[in-house]
Amino acid sequence: MIASLSTPVLLDYLKKCRWFAGKARQVESCMVKHEIPVGDAWIWILEVAYEEGDKETYQLPVALVEKLPDNPAEQTLITETEKGLLVDAIYTDSFRNVLYSRVFHGDKDEALTFTTGKGLQIQDVPEHISSRVLAVDSSNSALVFGEKYFFKLYRKLFRETNPEVEMVQFITENSDFTQIPPFCGSMTWRRAGATDITLGMMQGKVEARMDNWSLTGDYLNEFLYAVPNAVFTIQENVFEQVALLGKRTAEMHAALYNPQAEVNFSPEPFTEGYRRFLQQRLSHLLNSRYTLLIDKYLSLDEPTKRLAWKFMEAKELIDEFSEDLLKQPLDSLRIRIHGDYHLGQVLSADHDFILIDFEGEPEASIQDRKIKHSPLKDVAGMIRSYHYAVSSKVFTSDETRHISPEKLLVVTDRWYRLMKETYLDAYMEALGWPHPLFKDQNEINSLLLYYLLEKAVYELGYELSYRPDWVKIPLKGIADVIREIEKMHG
Incomplete structure (x- = not known):
């Protein structure tokens, strides 16, 4: 995989993304620090260094495709390469299908752990399900599966597990309180000799007025x-x-x-x-x-x-x-x-x-x-x-x-x-x-x-x-x- 894009190329793309919090800061460098395979795509862990202040870490799923999906979002295309179009993988059906399948099965490999939560009632849920990217102007990305489940992909990463996932999972798994979107699963990056980092969470989708x-x-x-x-x-x-x-x-x-x-x-x-x-x-x-x-x-x-x-x-x-x-x-x-x-x-x-x-x-x-x-x-x-x-x-x-x-x-x-x-x-x-x-x-x-x-x-x-x-x-x-x-x- 191409994990060596230059800082200007990556930065040009990040500046188009609502979830990138460093737009107003002077960037010194932006590089891919880790590359995690997910099906036929990859999750890039980006490190952004600034002339002043602390570095930031972001998650960017990427995939190579021959053509853009129909009605692509502005943030779909990252850059063109000799091997094809490099896109944000959340806009591809294949990446979303893999995310759902791995949460459904509670899979794990050397780098990623997927958990299946109490809110995902396996007996009532199909193994294959439709999906789409929710058009929200947010600091994270939102995916919807079967109009029943909401997957929040955390873009800016912290160097430990996300408190939201801990809270939602604890309430769902240990109480009868039902007035939250229930915990259905999560995706966590397992790092050798370091604290795990939460990459995403699936919850029940709520129809709110x-x-x-x-x-x-x-x-x-x-x-x-x-x-x-x-x-x-x-x-x-x-x-x-x-x-x-x-x-x-x-x-x-x-x-x-x-x-x-x-x-x-x-x-x-x-x-x-x-x-x-x-x-x-x-x-x-x-x-x-x-x-x-x-x-x-x-x-x-x-x-x-x-x-x-x-x-x-x-x-x-x-x-x-x-x-x-x-x-x-x-x-x-x-x-x-x-x-x-x-x-x-x-x-x-x-x-x-x-x-x-x-x-x-x-x-x-x-x-x-x-x-x-x-x-x-x-x-x-x-x-x-x-x-x-x-x-x-x-x-x-x-x-x-x-x-x-x-x-x-x-x-x-x-x-x-x-x-x-x-x-x-x-x-x-x-x-x-x-x-x-x-x-x-x-x-x-x-x-x-x-x-x-x-x-x-x-x-x-x-x-x-x-x-x-x-x-x-x-x-x-x-x-x-x-x-x-x-x-x-x-």
């Missing part, structure tokens, strides 16, 4: 249209949907709580090392956000300046709160969690919800994505997402543009508090009380405040850098936490 961010936006329309008339209205079905999501969140965490699980998934206490990790993370976030906020302060509008000033004035209070929390005895437990939980990670299907994308926080290292946290970190992420849903709708709509920002802050806060209370009540009821994950209500309150603060401070950095008009949203979230801390100290 929309994600819950869009659904919540639809529910907010009636509320939004009433605001200019000084009417506060929320339909009962909105509360029902929020409560159902609280219940499904609790069921997900109950599925991940398994005292008999192997070490990667067994519950753990709040160790000294984890406490230090939390403290260092929050300290770093706070320092970087304070610096950014000072730089941008004069460009903020008056309501946002007042919120910013409250945040900056409360630095000592926040430091004291986090230090006290992490020094006191904590008997609640930590488990593997979703890690990037928000309304966009929830699909609406058949009047219920499907939870997706268990890869973890995008900016975190692969090791940090596997750290066990209190499930309240996921809860805080979803609560903050509801705050964003109402704020982004109300603050950016033509219907409310003539209303003062101060008034809009009050209105959004009322809606958000009702959704927060509804979601939390349903979550705790579904989880059951008492539950080993939480010692008592005091620890729940303190930990939830901590994770809400951490999430809002994290959001603040993004808004200051990219959406200055939205800075008020995380600042309001921070101000809410500060008020609750003041109550605890009062």
Whole structure:
């Protein structure tokens, strides 16, 4: 096989691909480091080195063909060679057939291991099945088999197993929780003397109407249209949907709580090392956000300046709160969690919800994505997402543009508090009380405040850098936490 294409040829091709994350960086070299045979195709493991920063590793399946498939995608052709057209193999029927067959049979060879998951009910599934490439603009590639199974081919590779595959496989194989696309199989690169690397995962295909961010936006329309008339209205079905999501969140965490699980998934206490990790993370976030906020302060509008000033004035209070929390005895437990939980990670299907994308926080290292946290970190992420849903709708709509920002802050806060209370009540009821994950209500309150603060401070950095008009949203979230801390100290 031709594994010696020049950097310019490979780079020209990579720049056409949505999944290549290095487009804005200065590439020093791009080369094929490994070549893994798969049927009549190969999987190339590419190493991309940059003039600055760490190298990146990508997966590129390749095949030689005489002619392009009908209606080829822009990313199909890599280059022309003396032996034929070199194409991305996912666009060939033969490569997709081999992937499916090897997952179906659970094959393995010297380099690759294919597993067959519980979600692939062999007795009901044909050994040969139709397939296509899903036209998605994503950081990975998606293949569909028989309109029943969804295969995610991971393009950017990490130097160990993918947390999403671990999470989906664990939930599917060890619980009765059915509100995720079930684990059907995986493809893993086995490296001699090194950690295995996940190359792909197959799940059950879900027919979803929309994600819950869009659904919540639809529910907010009636509320939004009433605001200019000084009417506060929320339909009962909105509360029902929020409560159902609280219940499904609790069921997900109950599925991940398994005292008999192997070490990667067994519950753990709040160790000294984890406490230090939390403290260092929050300290770093706070320092970087304070610096950014000072730089941008004069460009903020008056309501946002007042919120910013409250945040900056409360630095000592926040430091004291986090230090006290992490020094006191904590008997609640930590488990593997979703890690990037928000309304966009929830699909609406058949009047219920499907939870997706268990890869973890995008900016975190692969090791940090596997750290066990209190499930309240996921809860805080979803609560903050509801705050964003109402704020982004109300603050950016033509219907409310003539209303003062101060008034809009009050209105959004009322809606958000009702959704927060509804979601939390349903979550705790579904989880059951008492539950080993939480010692008592005091620890729940303190930990939830901590994770809400951490999430809002994290959001603040993004808004200051990219959406200055939205800075008020995380600042309001921070101000809410500060008020609750003041109550605890009062």
